Amino acid sequence: MEEWKEEVYEVILREGTCPVEKKNPTFKILRRRQVMNARLRMLFVLALVLATLSACATPTPEVVKEKETVVVRETVEKIVTATPPPPPEPVKLEVWFLSQSPEEIKLIEGLSAKFGEKHPGVSVTVSAYGYDEMNKTLKLALDGGIGPDVAYCSPGGITHLAYAKAGHLIELTDIVKERGWDQRHPMDAIMYPQKELGGPIWGVPFDLTNVGVFYNKEIFGKLGLKPATTWAEFEALLSAIKTAGYTPFSVGALDGWPLDHYFIILGHVTTPIAKIEALNYVQPGVSLTEDSFVQAATILKGWVDKGYFNDGFLAASYDDANNLFITGKTAMHIGGTWNNATFVQQADFEPGFFAVPRVNPDLEWHSLVTPNNVWVLPKYSKHQELALDYVDYMLSGEVAKALWDSGDIPTFSFATLPPATSGLQADVYRAGLATGIGYYWANNMPEFAEAEVSALQKMVGGELSPQQALTMMEESHAKEVARAQQ
Amino acid sequence: MTRGLLLNAGGDSVEGEQPRRHGRVSWMQSIPAYLYVAPAYVLFAAFFLRPLVELCYLSLTNWTGLGPKVLIDLDNYRELAADPRFWQSFQHNVIWMLAAVVVPTSIGLFLAVLLVRSSIRGRLIYRTIYFLPQVLSSVVVSVIWRWIYNPTYGAINSVLRAVGLDSLAKGWLGDSATALPALFIAWSWVHYGFCMVIFVAALQAIDETYYDAAKVDGANSLQQFWHVTLPSIYRPLTTVILLTVISAFQVFDLVYIITKGGPARATLVLSVFMYDNAFRYSRVGYGAAVGVALGIVIFLVSLVYMRVRSRLEAR
Numbered sequence: 131m132e133e134w135k136e137e138v139y140e141v142i143l144r145e146g147t148c149p150v151e152k153k154n155p156t157f158k159i160l161r162r163r164q165v166m167n168a169r170l171r172m173l174f175v176l177a178l179v180l181a182t183l184s185a186c187a188t189p190t191p192e193v194v195k196e197k198e199t200v201v202v203r204e205t206v207e208k209i210v211t212a213t214p215p216p217p218p219e220p221v222k223l224e225v226w227f228l229s230q231s232p233e234e235i236k237l238i239e240g241l242s243a244k245f246g247e248k249h250p251g252v253s254v255t256v257s258a259y260g261y262d263e264m265n266k267t268l269k270l271a272l273d274g275g276i277g278p279d280v281a282y283c284s285p286g287g288i289t290h291l292a293y294a295k296a297g298h299l300i301e302l303t304d305i306v307k308e309r310g311w312d313q314r315h316p317m318d319a320i321m322y323p324q325k326e327l328g329g330p331i332w333g334v335p336f337d338l339t340n341v342g343v344f345y346n347k348e349i350f351g352k353l354g355l356k357p358a359t360t361w362a363e364f365e366a367l368l369s370a371i372k373t374a375g376y377t378p379f380s381v382g383a384l385d386g387w388p389l390d391h392y393f394i395i396l397g398h399v400t401t402p403i404a405k406i407e408a409l410n411y412v413q414p415g416v417s418l419t420e421d422s423f424v425q426a427a428t429i430l431k432g433w434v435d436k437g438y439f440n441d442g443f444l445a446a447s448y449d450d451a452n453n454l455f456i457t458g459k460t461a462m463h464i465g466g467t468w469n470n471a472t473f474v475q476q477a478d479f480e481p482g483f484f485a486v487p488r489v490n491p492d493l494e495w496h497s498l499v500t501p502n503n504v505w506v507l508p509k510y511s512k513h514q515e516l517a518l519d520y521v522d523y524m525l526s527g528e529v530a531k532a533l534w535d536s537g538d539i540p541t542f543s544f545a546t547l548p549p550a551t552s553g554l555q556a557d558v559y560r561a562g563l564a565t566g567i568g569y570y571w572a573n574n575m576p577e578f579a580e581a582e583v584s585a586l587q588k589m590v591g592g593e594l595s596p597q598q599a600l601t602m603m604e605e606s607h608a609k610e611v612a613r614a615q616q
Numbered sequence: 617m618t619r620g621l622l623l624n625a626g627g628d629s630v631e632g633e634q635p636r637r638h639g640r641v642s643w644m645q646s647i648p649a650y651l652y653v654a655p656a657y658v659l660f661a662a663f664f665l666r667p668l669v670e671l672c673y674l675s676l677t678n679w680t681g682l683g684p685k686v687l688i689d690l691d692n693y694r695e696l697a698a699d700p701r702f703w704q705s706f707q708h709n710v711i712w713m714l715a716a717v718v719v720p721t722s723i724g725l726f727l728a729v730l731l732v733r734s735s736i737r738g739r740l741i742y743r744t745i746y747f748l749p750q751v752l753s754s755v756v757v758s759v760i761w762r763w764i765y766n767p768t769y770g771a772i773n774s775v776l777r778a779v780g781l782d783s784l785a786k787g788w789l790g791d792s793a794t795a796l797p798a799l800f801i802a803w804s805w806v807h808y809g810f811c812m813v814i815f816v817a818a819l820q821a822i823d824e825t826y827y828d829a830a831k832v833d834g835a836n837s838l839q840q841f842w843h844v845t846l847p848s849i850y851r852p853l854t855t856v857i858l859l860t861v862i863s864a865f866q867v868f869d870l871v872y873i874i875t876k877g878g879p880a881r882a883t884l885v886l887s888v889f890m891y892d893n894a895f896r897y898s899r900v901g902y903g904a905a906v907g908v909a910l911g912i913v914i915f916l917v918s919l920v921y922m923r924v925r926s927r928l929e930a931r
Contacts, residue, residue: 266895269681288680288898296682384790386878442767444879445787450768576897587880591792 221513223254223520224278228264228503233471237536238282245523252516265289272298272508279511280520285323285333285504287412287574293506294332300507302331305518311525319501319541322567325411333504336524338539340467340562341395341498342486347553348479349376349461357484357557361399364487368438371461378438380460382451383590386583390572391498392464393586396426398496398568400489406496409607410569412614418604419597425489427589427596434590444591456481467558468502470537474552483557485565497565501541581606671911674904681900692905702906704881705889706913712800712885713864713917717857720804724811724856729845731812732819743816750809758873761802765789789875792882799883803870807863811856818852819845854925858918865914886910 225242229235235258242254257278259267264283271277272293283290293299306312306320311334319338324331345357353374358364371378383389398406401422408416417423433439440446440454455463456477464486473481485497505521507514523529530542537555539562550556572579582603589599675692677685696702727746731739749757764771767787776785788798826844835843846853868887871877877884877892890910894903 262896269898273682292680292682292898298682384787384875384879386876440768442773442787442790444790445765445767446790447762450766454768577899580892580897584878584880587878588792591790591880593792593880 219251221252221516223252223280223513223516225254225256225520226264226268226278226281226283227256227258228261228282228284229258229468230260231468231472233475233536234468234538237532241524241529241532242520244528245520248523249516249519254520269293272296272510275510277508277510279508279513279517281506281508282503283333283506284573285335285501288576290323290333290504290506293508294330298508298510299332300509300514302334302507303329306331306334309518309522309525311522314525314527314530314543315541316543322501323504333506334521334525335501335504335541336529337502337533338467338541338562339498339500339502340483340485340539340558341391341465341568342467342558342561343484344455344463344465344469344473344554345482345484346455346458346461346477346479347482348458350482357482358487359484360491361487361489368433368436372436372438377440377454377460378462379433380440380446380451380454380463381443382446382448383444383587384446384450385448386587387579388448388451388465389586389590390579390583391466393426393430393582394568394571395464395486395498396429396489397423397571398498399486399493400426400429401493403494403496403566403568406569406571409571410574412574412611414611414615418600418607423600424596427586427600429489430586431589431596439590444587466498467539470552470554470558474537474554481554483554483561485561495565496568497561498568498570499562499565500567500570575607575610578603578606578610671904671907674901675908677901677904678899679901680898681894682898685901688901692902693909695902696905696909701881701884701889702886702909705884705886708796708883708885709865709867709913711796712803712867713861715800716804716807716860716864719800720808721811721853721856721860723804723808724813725815725853727808727812728815728819729841732816733845743812746812747809749806750813752806754806754869755873757802757806758870761798761805761870762789762874765798790879792880795875795879795882799871799874802874803867806870807860811860814852814856815849818849822848850929858921858925861917861921862914865910865917886913 223246225238227235227238229238235256239256242256246252246254261284264281265288268277268281268283268289269292273296277298285291290299294301312320315334315336320331320334323333323335343357349371350356353370353376355367355370358367368378379392381388381392401420405416405420405422408414409418440451440460443451446454451463452465452469452472454460455465456473458478467483485495488495505524507517507521511517525542527542527544530540530544531548533540533542534544534548534555535551537551539555539559550559572582585594585599585602588594588602589596594602674685676687676689678688678691679685730736731743731746736742752760763769765788767773767785767790770788772788773785776782786794788794822845826848827840830840830844866887867885868891871883871885871888872891875883877888886906887910890903890906892903893899893906897903
């Protein structure tokens, strides 16, 4: 309000005139303010008088002591009756888990909840990712200096070892010994994923996978067939199944990698393991055009030509192929043991498993038995000790037993092997013992992996001969080797 | 005269007066104007210019997505020029673009004419149904079409077998010859709805008197379409074609979800090739180079197209 108006109003108020102006809201406010000011002035004078009087009165020593006693009593009472300190903030542990299997994800969620129960105030969030998603998301997160507290990711030169090289992971070499993980799990299994960096441990696996032949025991029973132990028996088996009117294999070649598994497994039974190791570690001295790989590709092409695969297999997905097997539409399926739980729970028959026999009996028998993915600890975790406790729990006997009960094969060294939960699990375990370890040889060369899949799709689609397909693969492989040598 | 009237309508001048020419405005006077547009410019710079500059920078490095970014001059572009996968992807995009100009645009236009010019009942319902694929998530669309093309239980093969055409049933997505057309059909199923909606709006704006005049002159439906409808929707039509062309070069989700560029690279397109390099092969620098190349291609195609359109309009 303008000053002159305020002055006018104050004059009117003082003199109590101008009743018309009293209806004005500004006037009312000023009137209220004037009354309040008078009251405040009175209160102030009263307080001043009281203060003067109390200052004039000198307290006796008894009074002082009594006052002190009261103050001490009140303080003690305050401390005793004070509300307890608030509980610590709940800790959320974030775990990224690589899996596409609903059964496996559910199992890990359940185990994580148990870990939370053992650690009051801790809750664990499990986020599941597929292979490509995990590789992409984890890399972006780590590069941005963030990420989960714990990750269960794919091992290898472009994944966990690349994160380690870039300084995003906590080294576990000493922790493995301190926590006694090497006492619970074979060092060979722990060291397998670290080989490329020659020693330091950056990720620890807790189970094994095997790629081999799942078979329908019902169809085998009807036809009087048994799992093959030699290559000749295997060929006879395939022929007998086809002759009896069944489709021997299901494969989802549209997704690429399931077809690649057929080729890789055949490569393991035709090629010396030293060559496969060189391929896996992107070393020179091995070529895809070598005879053993030609033999593997030729066998695969031969199976296609003989009609051993499901109709339209090039347009079928991984899930389609699994469905064909569990619904009994194909007698066999070459795939990984991560499917164990799904096959046992969903198949209308009892599934069995055997390793693909060696083509050349002079070769050491190797199959795609490998430690699975690895637990890694990003260094950006705010709860590093708790994250370590979590991995420790995941490597415990309790978790190993739970994995075993789910049909999985843990790397844990059981004092006494628990009874198999299914015939399939027993078969997988036996097959794993019979063969040496193998390699997903394209894992460290993703561009080559794409070329390999494309070449195989062209070969089984009839566009390329096995030799041409292998030449196409080798071109890409040679580039990867040259790049690795730089 | 007309010019003066028009200006008068805009409030700048009166009839007969020369329009007032804006003198030089001092920078002090321009400050409020700059402040008004600043938020938009800041957002544009933060979310478009900076990523664009960063993309160009990354395309000159060999960055894997982790660790240091080492500059390697134009090596990525040299490799790109000699990479058969790049040219194969480019070829697929060009085929896709050419087909896109014809198929979804024609279907959209046909349905729009049908819905606007005919007297069928429930036009709104039809319009909603036809537009439905456009609002579906691309994941849903991909799952639907993957099911339709499934070699064992897919709708197409089931129908073919049901009518005794078993020999025609095949793995549509697994055959290099049919995979790209199969994906294109799925994409067109989504995209024609967009074309249709634009055309419906354009057709509704055409003055009915043009058609009346054409009818008086004895024009049949086809002649009306050719001489009235098409010229009247020339600008929306060319805009739709331009947007379709751009969208044909940007196609990613459908291809990635259904075939991932396979089988045997038969459906590999530039955006999938870029993604694969950047995120699956850990070659972010090379992927960025593909991205820059894709951006340049889209820019050039759009530029040429717009130039041609301007020239045609000027005639």
